[in-house]
Amino acid sequence: MSVSPPRPKGPPLNALRAFEAAARLGGFANAAEELCVTPGAISQHIRALEAWIGADLFERRSQGVRLTALGAEALPGFATAFDAMGAAVHAMRSAARHGTLHIAALPSVAQLWLSPRLPAVRAALPDLRISVSAIESPPNLARDLFDLSLFIRPPTGARGERVLARDMILPVCAPEIAAGLRSSDDLVGETLLHDALWPEDWAQWARARLPGISLPTNGPRYSLYAIALEEARHGAGVLMGHQSLVQSALDDGTLVAPFDLAVPTGKALVLEHPAFDPPRADLARVLALLGGQVTG
Template sequence: MSHKALPQPLPALQSLIHFESAARHLNFTSAAEELGATQPAVSLRIRKLEDELGLPLFDRLHRGVRLTHEGERLLETVQQTLEALRLVTADMRTQQSRRTLTLSTDFGFAKLWLLPRMVALRQAIPELQLRLLTSQSEPDARVGVPDLSVIFGECPDAGSHRLLFAESVVPVCSPALLRHGLPTPRELAAMPLLQLEQHGQTARWMSWADWFRGRGQRAPAASDAITFNDYSLVVQAAVSGLGVALGWAPLVDDLLASGELVQADAQPLQTSRGYFLSTLRPWQSHGLQGRFCDWLVAECARTTALRSRPPP
């Protein structure tokens, strides 16, 4: 049975760096100054390298040194190798410092919650280049796996995930529609309703039928509601006074705080669904991804704390 020969061990990289500097300067003292070392330390490194290789790399002359033939061969290879290492590591540092992070989420979260906080994100992580992929449906693996996803629905089965916001829903509308105080659920059913289109057989978010059942009422016919496939359009229609929409926290928090929208019911309904920060790639707790996750989680916690604070 044959045994494959083990590769010969390589000289230490630090010894090769000392050799390259001394060979370039043809002076051990100049090499020591360049490397921040002492002349004896450089001389010792090179002597050990020569002993390891079993041949001299320099001819020691009365005044200075010169490369042997073997030293010239080694210098050419070491310089090419060190230059290749410098180029690769410089490129890696550039990619890390200017890396694009891809985030997949739905229209509502992107337009209503994240975009108003982009200035704060840029101030917190100025070197981050964020690429947003938005869709109202489930992320499509055919367009590539994003670094991170903010997904609405039940807790994801695959990958690593963290709950950002639990589903909390309350009807909202323009103040102009509530001139006589909060309507009862029965009165609300008679008002123009705005809704978000559902995709697939399983409902991923609360519908008006779910909300009315939760309030102990029979829902009006779905055909009576105006349907949109983009939640930000649902909210804009509500701001414009076209009807009453289901308002998801935290997407409508800013509009409620500004008075552009008001609650059309006093009690939000909550479910086990919510917005989850998720990744199918290996989770990174460091670098830009880690810093972005830390910022996002902290900002979501701050939003939740502001919402739960009692009004003045």
């Protein structure tokens, strides 16, 4: 009778995933955010992996963690492996669920830029089922199960990126408020509306357009840019407008830009798709449709 000896067990996949994410992103907190777990869970997974191999992968310091020589040597192989696994999962899912498109977008972009454009996309591709997830941070399209992402962020030059518009900011407000603003210096006496995602907008704009002048910082703050935009429409104060998000309101006259003083933020409205292979036909059509609607 043959006897099968016990086979050595490898480390858990979750531990390897935690190591790769923490090593690639430079810390446990960043890895936890990407993997939707707690930093404590990441730490526990990595401790278990270190116990399994019998060596440290990170140096723990009071100001954070740093890869050991062993961890740095191991990272490229694991990054390549997880990218390959992500590509395989994308391919399998795409083949099994052809006709479905999943888009990840910044909430403000989803509400103010993407949503008005989706009817035209659906009219052009009536058999395509489109889902939209509003999330705060851009997904890793090599790993996450999205077909497209749409965010205001710094462009990276990645192969799957398309820059739709430079991110330009400028003050916007209701027409009745604009009527009382003779120059940009008058903003010192106005209620300024602030968005939680872009808390430095007013300071960045003021450095470029009002050097040496301190603008008030005690105005209302909003966790959703779309709410801040509605407040500005109803006369609550002056909002720092991201031009691609406020252009439709400027076009219909519910908001006005009292000063022609736009400032580039160094970011852009970026449309991205996974850069594994040429996009499938329906995805390529959506890219063309959205890429052709860059005004505003």
